[in-house]
Amino acid sequence: GQQLNQSPQSMFIQEGEDVSMNCTSSSIFNTWLWYKQDPGEGPVLLIALYKAGELTSNGRLTAQFGITRKDSFLNISASIPSDVGIYFCAGRGSARQLTFGSGTQLTVLP
């Protein structure tokens, strides 16, 4: 099935560094969401974006809904060990289901 183009596929960063990941789509979405998934668990919602151009923060996380409605990015500032995990973007169009990216595996080195 269709998946969004998410990059990078994996990242290795030092603790304290900032991180950026993004997602692009060939289709327009009305909503973009970012989730984090730890091993053996379900995705946990981090940020939801509802309007083109919207910039939203949640603690050290900042995400933006692209103006074209075909892309979104997520920034994590001052990374800490518990940020380790897989980050997924997801878009929702006129249908109610989410279309997910293939994930970004984040490793934070001490």
Add this chain to the structure above:
Amino acid sequence: GAGVSQSPRYKVAKRGQDVALRCDPISGHVSLFWYQQALGQGPEFLTYFQNEAQLDKSGLPSDRFFAERPEGSVSTLKIQRTQQEDSAVYLCASARDSNQPQHFGDGTRLSIL
């Protein structure tokens, strides 16, 4: 409950057996979704309920897959005559309504031998 609850957490079945996976959504959430997640991939949509009505089943991979939500709360995903390619994590998500963010359970990891 506080979150979406799925059972069993792990299921091992022999090829050809039928399996049933259960989802208890967050109380009061009218929208319920099932997704399939292959190893190393993002979740992929299977089917969607609004209360007891199954409004979209376009993601079900074959007629061996069947889902129900008879009273608009608990949902069951059934897979008949399982095949090895059915091995995956099956995730359930619920939302207050179809425009609200979806909250996921921890999934059922299904292994077909």
